[in-house]
Amino acid sequence: MLDARPPVTQMQRSQGAAQVVMGRRGLIDLAQRGSAKAMLPRMTAGLPEIVFLNTSGGLASGDRLEFGVTLRPGTAALATTQTAERAYRAEGPPAQARVTLTLGADARLDWLPQETILYDGARLDRVTLVDLAPGASCLMIEMLVLGRLAMGERPTRIALSDRRVIRRAGRILHHDALALDDAALSRLSNHALTGGRPAMASLVLAAPDAPDRLAALRAVLDEPGVDAAASAPPGRLVLRALAGDGWPLRRQIARALAALRPDPLPRTWQV
Structure with missing residues (x-):
């Protein structure tokens, strides 16, 4: 008898890695x-820019x-x-x-990726590791949007x-972890979350000098539709923000960045 079982479809997987080393x-x-x-654009208005791209589209x-x-x-x-x-x-x-970011002594990196959008049913395991030598500084953001909000999608x-x-000189300075699953999504309406x-x-x-900039950061945390708060643990400055939509959140982050750095936003941003 013929085997009536359908063939197993092997889905193609995307694999990619890009590494950049820069000096003075x-x-x-x-x-x-x-x-x-x-990509490294030749024309930049501030710091030399590195622009990463995932050509698979997601x-x-x-x-x-x-x-x-x-x-x-x-x-x-x-x-x-x-x-x-x-x-x-x-x-x-x-x-x-x-994402792996390694900074030598007295180096400075602004890691400013655009937001990550999680579609309904998404499964993602992401790790960002930053290693700082003495005197180095890193400003980094992470923006996360649950669902395609313009289409009314709310992931379940x-x-x-x-x-x-x-890590600074091998010792952990900051460890921030976020885990979401189906059960957690059902509880996000809680005001404690x-x-x-x-x-x-x-x-x-x-x-x-990160803690010295706390007052300047708090002074711009008034974007309509965004709840935000900042604190200054030893050796760092931390901001967390929540919004009902990605655009006001992006505007708030843009204002926060303007208060913390003298350079313009990346050219790929549109605010």
Whole structure:
């Protein structure tokens, strides 16, 4: 008898990695493969820019994406993404995303990616690791939007593991972790959590003088439709914000960045 079972479909998975090494005089090394690309625009209004791109158009089940930046001592740069990252519905294993940022002595990096949008059913495991040498500073943000809000989508199924770790001279300075699953989504309307607001952001400045900038940051936390608060633990400045939509959240983050850095926003941003 013929076997009536349908053939097993093997889905193609996206794999990509892009690594950039920069020194005071500019690019030292660039390595990229698969769906991950890194571009260095010649014309910038402030810091030298690194723009990362995922050419696969988003993250699906089993995909793996890696971005990395290494700054030599005394180097300053900005790294961002060309567009928002999207995590699509996944029936199999989660997509894997890794960001590795390594800063030499007295280097400065602004890691300012655009937001990540989680579609209903998305599965994403992401880790951002930052290693700082003495005197180095890093300003980093993470914006997360639950669902395609313009289409009225409100996810009911999600598996998210998102960790950000900053180490200085090998010792952990900041460890921020967010985990969401289906059960957690059902509780987000609780005011002790997000109050039902699907757009959220976290900003961290790790720098020797970070606590001194707390007053300047708090002075601009008044964007309509956004709830935000800032604190200054030793050696860092931390901001968390919640909003009902991604646009007011982005505007608030843009104002916060303007209060913390003298340079303009990345050219890929549109606020």
